[in-house]
Amino acid sequence: MENIRFGIAGCGGIAARFAKALVLSAGTELAACAARNLDRAQAFAQAHGQGKPVRAYGNYQELMEDPNVDAVYIATVHTTHAQIAKQAILVGKAVLCEKPFFTNSREAREVIALAREKSVPMMEAFWTRTLPAYRKAKEWIREGKIGDVTLIRAAFCFCNPCTEQSRSHRIWNPEVGGGAMLDIGVYPYEYVTGILEAPPEKFHYTVLPGPTGVDATVAMTLEYPGALAExxxxxxxxxxxxxxISGTKGYIEQSVFYGAREARLFDNQNRLLEEFQDSQEEGFVHEIAHFVDLLRSGKTESRWIPLADALDFAEKADLVLGALRG
Amino acid sequence: MENIRFGIAGCGGIAARFAKALVLSAGTELAACAARNLDRAQAFAQAHGQGKPVRAYGNYQELMEDPNVDAVYIATVHTTHAQIAKQAILVGKAVLCEKPFFTNSREAREVIALAREKSVPMMEAFWTRTLPAYRKAKEWIREGKIGDVTLIRAAFCFCNPCTEQSRSHRIWNPEVGGGAMLDIGVYPYEYVTGILEAPPEKFHYTVLPGPTGVDATVAMTLEYPGALAExxxxxxxxxxxxxxISGTKGYIEQSVFYGAREARLFDNQNRLLEEFQDSQEEGFVHEIAHFVDLLRSGKTESRWIPLADALDFAEKADLVLGALRG
Structure with a gap:
């Protein structure tokens, strides 16, 4: 079976990590890359070509027109995802798009509708849900090992104080979709909706702005029948x-949950019952394998990362960011 | 200086722990105890007398009338705290009252007003705030070691599944003030208000009822200018x-926060900078020492556990439990 030939849109840090993961992924190859700056794309192509030629483009449209690209991985700044995804869909290229999938629900609805209309495979790069440690946690839950899920708690926080120097950093810049919600809020939110396999019945949030006006901190409570997630x-x-993830019979813990390599199952007396360890250090490999499976199976949507979930998160982000803007 | 002579109202598990802590506390003695059942009080007196006679009463009023009791420690079921506190105040006995101080804000306001009117010392038994590890955390914050506080996260949860057998347990019984908010919600809430030394500017909550109608789970978000607590x-x-407790320059961690015996100070690179360990295993000893200091100083309110804080929590509990009852 022929390799799935990837084109990478955007040549920053996350693109480099993805390119390295491609090398570890059977049945794939890096065919091309594009950046707004051709020099940057050429340097990326050289760095990640593994000795084979990788075509470099100075704009995204040329990448789309490359007949030797099967799938586009979008790794540009958030605010350009929707436009680049539409370009890819219109030429029939499969799309794997980094989180946040889209920066608002209008964009999300529009692009998802277009992908479905054109029957183009599209997936949010929500790699957490493809990790074997996450799949194992879900398997334990399905098998009833922690009883009924009652409580989930997940936080993704880091401290990047907004100083004079850091004010221009992407994460503090409202112009390029900076702030906590879109960049990292998606991780605990979709971790939970993936475990409970539904959007929450009710959604409560508190958002605290930082000095540049972006959402510095977002606390979310997801309400389900009989379960609550923080x-x-x-x-x-x-x-x-x-x-x-806590239930009536025990609980599951996952360290560094958004890129979990392990899962631990405990009973209600805090006794460790089972432990799972993933031997693969690069979690993107699982995401790529899942996306490749999707393409080879002829399906257009992942059952693990449904497009509806990305749309649901975009709707929640609208609420949170809308509240901030007043 | 003469011993502070304690009378204990209620002879259950928490009363027993307190009596044992009194033995470890200089300048105090157990003078009397009372329960609704005289046999139970007599058994308690015998068990905790340390060879000396402890008077036992079969009702709380007799305890109040004992001229050899200086202070009453209230360790009865929540729903009786207000009545017993009023009895004590009216005869001029100092009051140390278990959490929840009172089960609603009307009770709290009434009893606090009475204590102030009669100039009787009264304190909520919120021992967390008297712990040296908590005082150390506050000292580090005051010294600027973690910069400005931005985030606090504290959870007190345990799993007591509501089975046929456990439905009659106090914690699942709405008649005696069961549920999460009053019993344990007070711990993370007042931990935070003590750290930030103010009630939140805004208070958000989500409450999930259990099978008996009590509040099984309560998620609270406390909003402050520039800081948020979950x-x-x-x-x-x-x-x-x-x-x-996280700030712009680092963070502090406390294991088993509600009875913390340790505090650890980290910088933003997760490097451990300082560590504090309390050698006293029984945390109630610190609470008793603080209360005894209060009485000896002639003051009526603790600066570490102001009555206003207990009233604030009672008001929040009104909101949460009111929402549950519709």
Whole structure:
């Protein structure tokens, strides 16, 4: 079976990580890359070509017109995702798009509708849900090992104080979709909706602006029948990144939950019952394998990362960011 | 200086722990105890007398009338706190009252007003705030060691599934003030208000009822200017009980935060800078020492546990429990 030939849109840090993961991924190859700056794309192509030629483009449309590209991985700044995804869909290229999928629900609805209309495979790069440690946690839950899920708690926070120097950093810049919600709020939120396999019945949030006006901290409470989840995202303070899923019979813990390599199952007396460890250090490999499976199966939507979930998150982001803007 | 002579109202588990802590506390003695059942009070007196006679009463009024009791420690079921506190105040006995101080804000306001009117010392038994590890955390914050506080996260949750057998348990019984908010929600809430030394500017909550109608899970978000705190309380699921206080320059962690014996100070690169360990295993000893200091100083209110804070929590509990009752 022939390789899936990837074109990467955007040549920053996350693109580099993805390119390295492609090397570890069977049945794939890096065919091309594009950046707004051709020199940057050429340097990226050289760095990640593994000795083979990788075509470099100085704009995204040329990447789309490359007949030797099967799928486009979008790794540009958030605010350009929708436009680039539409370009890809219109030429029939499969789309794997980094989080936040789109910066608002209008964009999300429009692009999802277009992908469905054109029957083009599209997936949010929500790699957490493809990780074997996450799949194992879901398997334990399905098997009833923690009883009924009652509580989930997950926080993704880091401290990047807004100083004179850091004010121009992407994360503090409202112009390029900076702030906690879009960048990292998506991780605890979609971690939870993936575990409970539904959007919350009710959604409560508190948002605290930082000095540049972006959402520095967002606390979210997701209400389900019989279960409640507490999600926290902040760029203004540290928190432990171990997520816990608690149920009537026990609980599951995952360290660094958004890129979990392990899952631990405990009973209600805090006794460790089972432990799972992923031997693959680069979690993007699982995401790529899942996306490749999707393409090879002829399906257009992942059952693990449904487009509806990305749209649901975009709707929640609208609420949170709308509240901030007044 | 003469001993402070304590009378204990209520002879259950928490009363026994307090009596044992009194033995470890200089300048105090157990003079009397009372329960609704005289046999129970007599057994308690015998068990905790340390060979000396402790008077036992079969009702609380007799305890109040004992001229050899200086202070009353109220350790009865929540719903009786207000009545017993009033009895004590009216005869001029100092009051140390277990949490929840009172089960609603009307009671809280009434009893606090009475104590102030009669100039009787009264304190909520919120021992967390008297712990040296908590005082150390506050000292580090005051010294600017974590910069400006931006985020606090604290959860007190345990799993007591509501089975046929456990439905009659106090914690699931709405008649005696069962549920998460009053029993354990007070811990993360007042931990935070003590750290930030003010009630929140805005208070957000989500409450999930359990099978008996009590509040099984309560998620609270406390909004301050520039800071946000996430508090979780549940009797329907486990969570880690390490609290974290994060700021612009670093963070503080406290394991089992509600009875913390340690505090750890980290910088923003997760480097441990300082560590504090309390050698006293029984935290109630610190609470008793603080209360005794209060009485000896002739003051009527603790600066560490102001009555206004207990009233503030009672007001929040009104909101949460009112929402549940519709």
């Amino acid at each position: 999600c926290l995202a902040s760029i203004a303070g540290h928190m432990d990144t171990t997520a816990r | 508090c979780l309380a549940s009797i329907a699921g486990h969570m880690d009980t390490t609290a974290r």
